[in-house]
Structures are given as C-alpha cells and as structure tokens.
Amino acid sequence: MSTAAAYLDEEDHGHHHKETFITKYVFSQDHKMISKQYLITGLFMGIIGIAMSLLFRMQLAWPEQPMGIMSALLGKWAPDGVMDPNVYLALVTIHGTIMVFFVLTAGLSGTFSNLLIPLQIGARDMASGLLNMISYWLFFISSVIMVASLFVEAGPAAAGWTIYPPLSALPQAQPGSGLGMTLWLVSMAIFIASSLLGSLNYIVTVLNLRTKGMTMSRLPLTIWAFFVTAIIGVVSFPVLLSAALLLIMDRSFGTSFFLSDIFIQGEVLHYQGGSPVLYEHLFWFLGHPEVYIVLLPALGITSEIIATNSRKPIFGYRAMVASILAIAFLSTIVWGHHMFISGMNPFLGSVFTFTTLLIAIPSAVKAFNYITTLWKGNLQLNPAMLFSIGLVSTFISGGLTGIILGDSTLDINVHDTYFVVAHFHLVMGISALYGLFAGVYHWFPKMFKRMMNKNLGYLHFWVTAICAYGVFFPMHFIGMAGLPRRYYTNTAFPYFDDLANINIVITVFALIAGAAQLVFLYNFIYSIFYGRPTEQNPWRSNTLEWTAPIEHIHGNWEGKIPEVHRWAYDYSKPGQEEDFVPQHIPLKEGEEELQH
Amino acid sequence: MTILLTITVLVLISISIWQITKIFELSQPKKVNTQVADDNDNQWNGQLMFAFLIFIYGITLFSFWRWGDVMLPSSSSEHGIEYDNLLWISFAIIFFTQTITQGLLHYFAYKYRGEKGKKALFYSDNDRLEAIWTIIPVFVLAGLILYGLYTWTDIMTVEENEEALVVELYAQQFNWKARYAGDDGVLGDANVRFLQDFEGKNLVGIDATDPNGFDDVVVQELHLPAGREVIFKMRSQDVLHSAYMPHFRAQMNCVPGMITEFAFTPTVTTEEIRQTDAMRAKVKKINKIRRENSEALLAKGEEPLEPYVFDYLLLCNKICGASHYNMQMKIIVETPQEFEKWMTDQQTFAEFIQ
Numbered sequence: 027m028s029t030a031a032a033y034l035d036e037e038d039h040g041h042h043h044k045e046t047f048i049t050k051y052v053f054s055q056d057h058k059m060i061s062k063q064y065l066i067t068g069l070f071m072g073i074i075g076i077a078m079s080l081l082f083r084m085q086l087a088w089p090e091q092p093m094g095i096m097s098a099l100l101g102k103w104a105p106d107g108v109m110d111p112n113v114y115l116a117l118v119t120i121h122g123t124i125m126v127f128f129v130l131t132a133g134l135s136g137t138f139s140n141l142l143i144p145l146q147i148g149a150r151d152m153a154s155g156l157l158n159m160i161s162y163w164l165f166f167i168s169s170v171i172m173v174a175s176l177f178v179e180a181g182p183a184a185a186g187w188t189i190y191p192p193l194s195a196l197p198q199a200q201p202g203s204g205l206g207m208t209l210w211l212v213s214m215a216i217f218i219a220s221s222l223l224g225s226l227n228y229i230v231t232v233l234n235l236r237t238k239g240m241t242m243s244r245l246p247l248t249i250w251a252f253f254v255t256a257i258i259g260v261v262s263f264p265v266l267l268s269a270a271l272l273l274i275m276d277r278s279f280g281t282s283f284f285l286s287d288i289f290i291q292g293e294v295l296h297y298q299g300g301s302p303v304l305y306e307h308l309f310w311f312l313g314h315p316e317v318y319i320v321l322l323p324a325l326g327i328t329s330e331i332i333a334t335n336s337r338k339p340i341f342g343y344r345a346m347v348a349s350i351l352a353i354a355f356l357s358t359i360v361w362g363h364h365m366f367i368s369g370m371n372p373f374l375g376s377v378f379t380f381t382t383l384l385i386a387i388p389s390a391v392k393a394f395n396y397i398t399t400l401w402k403g404n405l406q407l408n409p410a411m412l413f414s415i416g417l418v419s420t421f422i423s424g425g426l427t428g429i430i431l432g433d434s435t436l437d438i439n440v441h442d443t444y445f446v447v448a449h450f451h452l453v454m455g456i457s458a459l460y461g462l463f464a465g466v467y468h469w470f471p472k473m474f475k476r477m478m479n480k481n482l483g484y485l486h487f488w489v490t491a492i493c494a495y496g497v498f499f500p501m502h503f504i505g506m507a508g509l510p511r512r513y514y515t516n517t518a519f520p521y522f523d524d525l526a527n528i529n530i531v532i533t534v535f536a537l538i539a540g541a542a543q544l545v546f547l548y549n550f551i552y553s554i555f556y557g558r559p560t561e562q563n564p565w566r567s568n569t570l571e572w573t574a575p576i577e578h579i580h581g582n583w584e585g586k587i588p589e590v591h592r593w594a595y596d597y598s599k600p601g602q603e604e605d606f607v608p609q610h611i612p613l614k615e616g617e618e619e620l621q622h
Numbered sequence: 623m624t625i626l627l628t629i630t631v632l633v634l635i636s637i638s639i640w641q642i643t644k645i646f647e648l649s650q651p652k653k654v655n656t657q658v659a660d661d662n663d664n665q666w667n668g669q670l671m672f673a674f675l676i677f678i679y680g681i682t683l684f685s686f687w688r689w690g691d692v693m694l695p696s697s698s699s700e701h702g703i704e705y706d707n708l709l710w711i712s713f714a715i716i717f718f719t720q721t722i723t724q725g726l727l728h729y730f731a732y733k734y735r736g737e738k739g740k741k742a743l744f745y746s747d748n749d750r751l752e753a754i755w756t757i758i759p760v761f762v763l764a765g766l767i768l769y770g771l772y773t774w775t776d777i778m779t780v781e782e783n784e785e786a787l788v789v790e791l792y793a794q795q796f797n798w799k800a801r802y803a804g805d806d807g808v809l810g811d812a813n814v815r816f817l818q819d820f821e822g823k824n825l826v827g828i829d830a831t832d833p834n835g836f837d838d839v840v841v842q843e844l845h846l847p848a849g850r851e852v853i854f855k856m857r858s859q860d861v862l863h864s865a866y867m868p869h870f871r872a873q874m875n876c877v878p879g880m881i882t883e884f885a886f887t888p889t890v891t892t893e894e895i896r897q898t899d900a901m902r903a904k905v906k907k908i909n910k911i912r913r914e915n916s917e918a919l920l921a922k923g924e925e926p927l928e929p930y931v932f933d934y935l936l937l938c939n940k941i942c943g944a945s946h947y948n949m950q951m952k953i954i955v956e957t958p959q960e961f962e963k964w965m966t967d968q969q970t971f972a973e974f975i976q
Contacts, residue, residue: 029833111944116685142922186941192878193861193942199795200943286879289814289827290795290860298950302877337736339746352817367864369856369882372778376771383763383770390759391752393723398751400730402743407667407735408659415671415731417677426716431765433770435777439694442864442939443900477657485641488670489634492677497682508691508868510939518948519937520930522909524692534627538634558657565658598742605741619899620746 040448045580053163055155058578060162061471062473063142065466067169068133069550073543074173075124077091078117080540085109087533089515111514115184116202118512119200120176122187123210123572127217128172128456130320136463138323139228139252141473145571147248149586150581151582153230164220175209183210188309191284191302194277206212208277211270225256225263232256237570239590244609246594247333250347251326254354255319261358262315269308276300294601306368310361310435317454318357322350324461325421327412330594331398333467334567335411336403339595339620340423342395347400349388356385364435375434382432386425393422404598404605408565409483413464416491417457423495423527424452427502442512445505445599448498456494463487463546470550471564475576482549489542495534500528568594568608593620600608661738668735675728679721691907694807694868695900697935698955701777702871707772715762733734780885786851789844789935792826793856793863795878796838796945798936801826802839804970810835814859814878820975827859836972839965844936847961853885853937866939867953869895875940896932905932911926 041336054060084093092107103113140158152158175182184202185194189210197204231512232245232253245253272283276297284305285297333340338344362370362378396418405411427449430436440446463486470478502527509516516529517523563572570590574582589611596607601617613619659667697706734742790801790809803809811829819830828835846852856865858876865884866873874884895901908930914928938949956964 065726111947115941115944117945130830138849190862190940196861200863245906287814288860289817289877292818294815294817299879299960301879303880322707335741336734339744341745342747342752344747345752367873367884368878369880372886373776376682376774379770379774379832380767386638386763387756387759391756393754394755397723397726397730400727400734402745403730403734404736404740404742405664405668405734406659407664407671410816412667413661415727418727422727423678423720429716429766430712433708433712433766433774434760435705435770435773436712438873439705439868441873442866448798475889479639479645480659480663481645482659484667485638488637488674491674494680497805500685500689500748503685503689503692508694508935508937510866510937512941513947514944515947519935520908520912520927521932521935526911528689529900531627534631538631561656564656595746598744600744 039068044514053159055151055159056527056578056580057140057144057152057155057158058473058582060158061137062139063162064132064136064165065473066476067166068137068462069342069547071124071169073174073547075121075129076540076543078121078124080536081109082114082117082121083112083533086515087530089517092302097143105268108116109514112181112184112201113224114514115200115512115581116206119186119189119202120182123183123214124172125167125455126316127214128165128169130455130462131221132217133473134465135252135255135319135323135460136162136165136224137254137462138248138469139224141469142248142571143252144230144235145242145574145582146249146569146594147232147235148570148590149235150583150587152227152236154227154563157227161220161223161227163447164216164223168216168220171209171213171216175213175359176208178204178206178209180204180206182206187271188285188306188313190309191273191276191305192288194293195273196288196290197277198293208274211274211277215267215270216269217500218263220247221259221263225259228252228256229260237587237590238610244590244593247329247343247346247350248323248326248569249510250350251322251329254350255322255326258315258318258322258354258357262312262319265308266312269305269312269620273305276476279395283496294588303365303368303370305311306365307361307370310364310610311358313364314361315357317450318353320458321421321454321461322353324417324458324464325350326371327461327465327468328396330567331414331464331508332399332418333595333597334413334468334565334606335406335408336399337406337597338403339597340395340397341398341401342391343593343595345391346395352388353385354379356388360385362434363432363434363437379432379434381483383429385432386429389425391568393418393425401541408467409478409480409487410464410565412484412487412491413460413467416459416487416494417464419491420452420456420460422495424449424454424457424498438506439508443505444501444509444511447511448501448505451501452494452498456498459463460505463490468565469571470553470557470576471560471576472571474554474557474577475552475560477560477564478557479549482545486542486546487547489545490539491536492541493539497539500532504528539547566604566606570609573608573610596620659736661736662734664737668732669737671728672732675724675732676818678724678728682717682720688930691900691904695895695898695904697869697871697905698888698895699870699872700887702890704773705871708769711769712766715766729749747819763781765941777886780853780883782853783851786853786885787847788853788855789846790855790857791844791865792840793858793865793938793942793949795860795943796938796949797842798844798865798938798949798951799826800844800951801828802841802843802968803834804837804839806834806837808834810838810971812857819857823975824886825970826857838889838971840971840974841968841969842951844951845961845964846886846953846955847958848891848955851887851960852886854883855883856882861942862940862948863942866937867934868937869934873939891955892932892934892953892955893956895934901932905930913918 096104173591180201275281282297646699754940792799816827856876934953936951
C-alpha cells in the first residue's frame, strides 16, 4: 500500500467538513459525483448525436421528399422540408464527433473510470480530486461550445469528423469551414485537455492508491482496461492537439502546414509546400487508438459483467490482460490503414497491413475467452448481461469485416464506402454503446442507490439488438455495391437506384432503434427517483465497490478500507458455500489462491 | 418490401405490448420485485438468445437473397481478378468464423441460462485451449497477409513504359477532367498558378513554357482502350478528392500539391459488359424502379426519368463539399481502334487555346 493511501486511511472521512449545494453537486471533487456528471452530460450529448443520425437517415431513405420534421427541426436549413446538402454534411460530421468523443470517450470512460477506479481498487478518491473536477468542467465547456456551434449562421463544421484539410481549412470550400469549424477546433482542444487531465489521474490512482493486497494481478479487468485506455489516451491525444493547433495556424495565421498549390473560387491562394497527408498522419495517430480508447473500457465492463452473471471466473485472466496490452501496443502502430490510398508510399501500406491484421489475434483471444466464460455457467440474464453478450456478438460481426478493410489490397475498393460505415459502427459504435448500457444497468444501484426496472431493460435490449443488425447488416451490401459514404443522396447515379429499398429498410430499423432508446431514458430518469431501493450487493459480485455503503460518503468507506485477499473472480469456487467470494474475504484455512 | 416492413413493425409492437403487460403483471404487490433476474427471466431471455441466433443467420441469408444482386459485378480490370479472389477467400473465412462463433455464443447463452440452486463450473484457465485459438488465427492471418501483400505490391508497382497510356485525372469542386499526353506520350508540366492563363481556357493549368504540353488533350469524358495498361496521375486543385472507379477495383486520393498514381488494365469494354446476363438483369431491375418513379412524377405533372443505360463510373469518394454526392465522370472502355478514332477527333491544348 502506498503512503498516500495510508495517510488517507488515518483521516476521518465524511464528517469533518460541511458541504454546500455548490460543492456537492456542481464543483464536486468527489469521484462518484463527477462520474454522475460525466454520465448525464454524456447521455445528453448522446441524445443529440443519435437524433442527428435519425435525421440524416431519413434524408437517405426519402431524398427530395418534403418532410415536416425537417423544416420543424432545421428551419431555413431545410427549405421546403428538404434538407440542404451542406446541412447533411454538417449532421454527419457532428454526429461522428459527438458519438466518438463526447459520448463514447467522455461519457463511457469518464463515467466508469471515475466511478470504478477508486471503488474497485480500494481508494478514498482519485489521486487529485481537483484535477478530476477540472477535467469534468473542461469537458462540460467543450460540450457547450460544440453544441453552440450548431447555432452558427453558416452551420457547424461539415468536413467529416476527420476534418481533413484543405476542406476544413478554407472557408471558401464550404460554409461549415467558417466559424463552425473554428468552434469545432476550440471545443476539441479543450476536450483534449480534459481527457489528458482525466487520464493522468486514472493512471496515477491505479498505480499508487491500491489498497493493501490489491496487487496488479488481482485487479479486476475493468481497472486493467481503464488503466491501459488512459495510457493510450496520454500517448495519442497530444498528437491530435498538435494537428488541431497547426490547422488553426493554417486557418487563421496563413501558415502552410497542410496546404499547397490551391486554386479556389477563381483565386490562387498563397499556400506553398504543406501536405494534407501530414494532417492525415497526425489525425490518425490519435484517430486509430481512439477506437480502442472507446472500445477497451467497454470490453473491461463486459469482462466484469459476464463473469459476475455467469457465476464463473473470467476464462483466461492472464490472456485477457495480455490481449488488452497487445491491443493497446498495436493500436498505436496501425494508423496508416486509414490511409492506404491517401497517396503515401505503398510500402508503408504493406507495413500497416501487417500490423493491422495482427490485432485480429488478441481480439480473437478475447472473443473466444468470453464465449468460454459462458460455457457451463449459471447465467443470470440481467439486462447488463444481455448487453454484454450483445457486445460480444457485434464485436465479432463487426470485427471480422476488419479482415477485409485492414488488407491494403481489399481496402482499395471498399475504402470510404458504406462497407466501412457498417464495419466501424458494429465493431466500435454499437459495441461500445452496449458497453455503456451494460455499465449503466449494472452499476446504477451503486451510482443512484436504486435499481433500474429490468423489464424495461429487456425491452430496450431486444429491440436495440434486432435493430442494430437490421441497420448495419444490410449496409454492408450498399458498400459492396460501391456507394461512397457521406453522399447526400444516391439519386445522382441511376446506377444506384436499386439501393433505394435497402435505404428505407435501414432507416425504418434506425427509427425503431431510436424509439427504443426513449425506453432506456425513461427507465433511467424514473429509476433515479422512484426505482426500487437497492441492496448493498444486488448482483452478488466480488469486487470491492459493493462492500462500500449504499449511501455515498466522502472517502467511500466508513473506517478502514477493506484489504484484499484474492482475485476478483472467485465465482462458484469449489469448497465455498456461496457461489461468490468477495475480494476482501480472507482465504479459508487450507484454501489456495488460484494461480492465475 | 412494404409488407415486410409492416410485418416487422407489427412484430416489434406486439413484443412491446407483451413486455408492457409483463411489467404490470410483475409489478403486482404480491410478488417480491427485486429487479434482479429470476429463473423466469433467465428462461425466456435464454430462449430469445436462441431465437436471436436464428435471426442473425436469417438476416444474413435474407440479405444475400434479396440484395445480393446490388453488389458490384466481377472486375473489368486485369488486377481486379486477383482482387476478387482475395475478397471471396476473405469472405469465406469471415462467414465460417461468424457462423461458428455466433452459434457458440448464443447457444451457450441459451443452454446455460441460470437456475436457482445450479452451480457453475469453476473453470478459469486452460493453456492448451488458449494456445489453439491463438495459433489458428495466426496461421489464417499469416496466409491472408502474405496473399494480400503479394497482390498489393503487384497492383501498386507502377512502372513507366512505352506501351502504357498516361492519363491525368484532374479533380476540382465538383467535377472531373482527364488529360491525355498526346502524341509525345508525355504530360506537360502543370500547376494551379497557370489556371487563369488564356482567359480561363487553361482548364487544368498546363505550363505554356513546357513544349510537352501543347499536344495534351483535356476532356470531360474518360475514354480508355481495352487491353492496354493505363497509368493515372491524379491531381486536385482545391480540396482532397478521391478518384474511385469501383468496377475496375481502382481508387486513389487526389491531393492538392502532389501527384498521386494508380495503374490498371481495363479488360471489358462498355459494350461487352452491357451484354452480360448479370448487367442486363440489373439494368432491367433499375429501369423497372425508374418507370415506377416516373409514373409518380408524371402524376405530379413533372418530367419522367430517362431510361437507364449502363456506363462505367468515376466517382468522388472523399468528402469535398456540398455537391460531393454528384461529382462524377462517365468512363467509356472501347476497342483500341475506337479509342484511336475518338482521340483524333479531340482538340489538343494548342488548338483549344487558339
């Protein structure tokens, strides 16, 4: 145990200072409150992001048809009820940005890293409560700026979530590259600062504040995932910051980092010697690890929930940790697979194909280990468990098509088509979203002291699960037909006329899926106030957070922090009365700790 | 289609109603409502897991049956044959793995659904098993990587040679132009600085001080001779674009400030591909849809749609602004004789700027 934890241990927590409304609910430094703040902000952003996707899905299904909802929501951006092409691009851009960064990075990782790191390792709080608070408020400010950019006269950023220059750099290139893009860049710069502060805190906390007996090899897989995610974030987010800063320079101060030889709107611009390919390298140096920043926490959450609800140890704990580390390492050297046909040297393409396909190996190990964990289990099919199983399913379905996209040769013809859209939505979008839902259902009692309604949870899962496949499975076919993504409509090409039906099917599934999220939202809000009060350990789980009192107290545990005597996965251990043995229970006489 | 959708919606609605009644039933005061799954929940959710497996298999088969024909026809370029082979091998591996793993996952979720009093098997490790499912992917992926890299090197190695036709693809918001090298087989130097020369007639910015440029031919429709290698040099004058020719399995970004390259040999002429059974069926289907749409348009008093005839396409596949969705150029693959004849009818740069 570190000295910091020992020092905290001696203090009498929870009683010695009064809290006002402001310090308790607004500028709170308590990790549990900050985690709730992250979750609620994330969900709010999620509503915006998903609503946008429904709007542009409707445009794709019924192009050129006036729709009342368009004029109601978009006003003059949808003249006569038909969405403007620039607005379409703006919607896909902001949808991508919000979902990837604001919902699945901050909303997912921010919520559960904050909630679970101190509680599961046995710490009083994060290493620095102040930095943690600043991290949330920076995230909040960046969310506000991103949402504010939606109300700019010329519209928000519209160059795709990757904002490749010169499109994003030149206000002449599209309306969204004016003030909207400036706000996007400012918002993201603040977001990155928030993410870095959060990540540093997570890393320091995991390394220094583990309770007595909580060795690294006894850490629950959730903590391993959050810890490694934070490391990836610290390594790669600064590179995106540099890309954003250089782009700001090009936009506002006339530098030529990414621009060269440009003629636009009847005018030769002065830029010389820059390269958009440089921007692509910088962007994807974060952009690809970002996929794992989104996915690893979801996989960590799933590992915990599948083990608990299978009443079985997670299969191959060491292999699971090793594969998290392998994925993290490989994720930083595969970014070039987004750039096979960007004009970079084809030899580089070969190297990136090699490293990219290697990622399939640890991913396959994880998938097989999850399946084996289910085998001969005693599965408690709670909503959280259903979402976790659903995650494994979409992770496999989406991951497998990565074999095609990661192969430089095959990427030539499917690059930037709907095949890619289907692939990444399944493997990281839906999977991570399922991770978020699983986490909310599972730890809701810990966060809000009440239980969510399970039947509404089941309804939410089954409708979402069917619709997720209904939306993204047919989408592969649109990609195999050769239709590029980010097309406002495919009616400009009679060749694609036979895709109209598929587009309608996809949109109908998407609308139903959107409606199913309202069930979740209702359940979430209703249960915060009127849910059934929880027991201390409702899922009969082994991890330390369930030894903390239901009532949230500053410092997490009354008196001493529990000591840890075993790993987190002693479920259904032979020779034990119960089918779970929490981590703080000492080994019985003669009982051996499993060599995992 | 509408019927199918209606059925789906009805099924989903009935599921919701069934669920909601369940909620009422379960919220009766007599029962202890813990919101933790009980045997009954495990039972029906386990069964739904099995049903969901059938749904996954079903939607796969259904999609192939219903929409299999929207996929691109087999390749019209030489390297595309290798591409298609690799693609179908990868697909075979994907479907095999998908069928087995989804099967196991959902079957286990059904088979081992919880019951009170049952105890799970304490089984935390098996090195041999894990070694097996590490090594099998290693071998499969090694094979795919080797095959992929071999094809990739083959496709991407562009060697300048006498026989090849050199064509510049020139991208701007929101159209394409093509420039042929002319009799000397060399493209004249070009830069966006020269675009305003000759009262805007210098469409792709050819440098008038370079004698190689005068016999260059700039056109708005891409003609290619079958059976001859074409080396494309891509340029863009404003933002990123991507020259995507799906029927030839060809794509390369157009980057302002640099020249990118891609080469392929078209093998099937436009006329030939129009006569294939697959293409005839596809065009027939598209025209049926267009006729139906035309009737609706006529009813509104608007112009009907033109009947569709197949042509190869060059599309922009990198987001480039408002009309990205309509940045296209027609590609015509013809016999070398037809191509030469067409070429002699075109104006050279020197003629055009007169």
